[in-house]
Amino acid sequence: MGQADVGELYKHLDTTTALLKEDLDVSYMDALIETSENILDGGRVKVEDGLPHQQVRDQLSEQYNQIKLAQLTTDEIRQAMQLAILRGERTDLIQANHQMTPDSIGFLVAYLLEALADLPSDATLLDPTVGTGNLLYTVLNRLQVADEPALTAYGVDNDDTMLALAGVSARLQQLNVELYHQDAISDLVVPQVSASVADLPIGYYPVDERAATFATHAATGHSYAHHLLIEQSMRYTVAGGFGFFVVPSMIFKSEEAKGLTKWMTSATYMQGLLNLPRELFSSEAAQKAILILQNKGEQAEQAKRILLGEFPSLKNQAGFRRFTAELAQWKQQNLA
Known part of the structure; x- marks a missing residue:
């Protein structure tokens, strides 16, 4: 375990967040919250009013299946979340x-x-x-x-x-x-x-x-x-x-x-x-x-x-x- 694992989890977080951001037309931070909730729910994709679309659901599920939280330390998970939040601060132009x-x-x-x-x-x-x-x-x-x-x-x-x-x-x-x-x-x-x-x-x-x-x-x-x-x-x-x-x-x-x-x-x-x-x-x-x-x-x-x-x-x-x-x-x- 190490920085490679942090980078791998961040990649999955960022990819799934970007998919949800575009398909749901929400901010990066809101999409990051949504994808985290999906991960915590065992990789099940929350669907409301037909969104996200089926094609996006399939892409999300493919990403979630590759996430192995049990193989990471708590601090590695924190670091990956930190990288995703930093990406969100830049994307959403968060105030100082x-x-x-x-x-x-x-x-x-x-x-x-x-x-x-x-x-x-x-x-x-x-x-x-x-x-x-x-x-x-x-x-x-x-x-x-x-x-x-x-x-x-x-x-x-x-x-x-x-x-x-x-x-x-x-x-x-x-x-x-x-x-x-x-x-x-x-x-x-x-x-x-x-x-x-x-x-x-x-x-x-x-x-x-x-x-x-x-x-x-x-x-x-x-x-x-x-x-x-x-x-x-x-x-x-x-x-x-x-x-x-x-x-x-x-x-x-x-x-x-x-x-x-x-x-x-x-x-x-x-x-x-x-x-x-x-x-x-x-x-x-x-x-x-x-x-x-x-x-x-x-x-x-x-x-x-x-x-x-x-x-x-x-x-x-x-x-x-x-x-x-x-x-x-x-x-x-x-x-x-």
Whole structure:
């Protein structure tokens, strides 16, 4: 198994999606959801009002018969779905805030969570901006230990197409994920979780009355959605639990940073801010970082030295080995 198998599954997903897209006259993403549902239904083609046409049904069945999910790992299935969703983003011209978190960033979030959070074997995770699920599922696939009970995760999103893609992707990977279609700034129906992760959309939140119930709301005008989402995520994370958030590197340079910093100081410990590798971004202004927060609690304390810096290039294996050693040392010296 390996990249060839990922490519093979992606080829089947893309071919069948393209067939459905044309015959049903729908978007690529909607066709991808439909073909995934067919695969999950044992390769049976859903027919409604005579569509898809018989010739297309035959072509679809031929493709589905060649798919062997049982021979693939969950992460290989995730990677193939990711490639198909990337194709859909280009085909359907998806807006930037709805674009999927790249594998490279997902891997680094998963690495930090695994290295720092000391999660129990029955850990639960929350992603309040789950989108198509790639960040959350990258983390789950890295944390899941063979022969242990499946980790439980919760995802929230207000875009029904993205959530439907996240749903079929989770089912194809046989992940234990509960997804909720709602505004993540409203009262959530998820329980308290062990840790939160999110690749936060950047922009303003339009419902000022709801934002006013958050400590991070703006004094005047609309509030930053990413500030509210950070606060919301930590509300639903247990005492002493961690949150790992992909944010703009310049998050503390904005006019609203004062309110965010005041809330963070009162409610959490800011344990780190690590810039993601510069090579992942088109410009310095576009660069992002991973913000590491920990809720206050009996077993938690403020790190003596906040973790600041930048990840080495992912191509620099020696540099990354040094980084992992330094991170382990930092944890030993700074976290309770």
